[in-house]
Amino acid sequence: MVKVNPSSSVVALAILIFGLSDLPLNAQQSEEFQPRNVISANPIGLLINTFNGEFERVISPTSTIGFGGSTSKYDAPTYPDAGPPPEPPATGTDEYGYPIFNYADPDYLQAYEAWEQNSQPIWEDIQYVNFDVFYRFYPGSSRTRTYRAPIGWAFGIKAGVTSVDGAGVGDGTYIGYGFDVNRSWVLGPNENFYIGLGFGLKRLVGVPKVDTDWGRESALAGKIPWIGGDLYSTIRVINVGFVF
Structure with missing residues (x-):
């Protein structure tokens, strides 16, 4: 496991990013661009013991910064080594x-x-908590460049910490980094209702390795949904929220 304080590192990075976002714009930019914010969460995840939420701030006509967190609790099987089956006489x-x-x-x-x-498999309760800061680039179109909200396709990078509990050897808090691809819309008469979808991958640093029947693997293999191990997927099924 990485011998650093991951929480302090991410908090420092978040403060730096959001501090830079408040730097003054030149006169022309100030007239054409007004920063907006989006806050959103995934209500569907509550039905499957999963929750995620995000805060996103528009900092330029084609980019945003933000932070988000997620948590999930689920059962994962562990298969004991019972040896070969007995043979009849x-x-x-x-x-x-x-x-x-x-x-x-x-x-x-x-x-x-x-x-x-x-x-028989042994079922274990595993919980993970994730926190990231991110930057997203909106290549956009004429609609996206209305600057009223992050609209359209976005390509982002992120870094943060992930804490895992109940995974045995893999328990711990790890620094991670990754990317995501997102699509978002704003709706309503005032264009302040937000819907966002997204998919990404995150790599965890410092996860211990264990010996298995298939060779040496990550201690989190099969412990985190969708891919598991050092590399796992992050999915925004349907995030809904508001622009303000």
């Missing part, structure tokens, strides 16, 4: 010399039942 050989097994042997049936029970 041989009672002899057939005409070709192959052994004949007695699958009705009581001791074999008892051993096989115990092996099945020991092979």
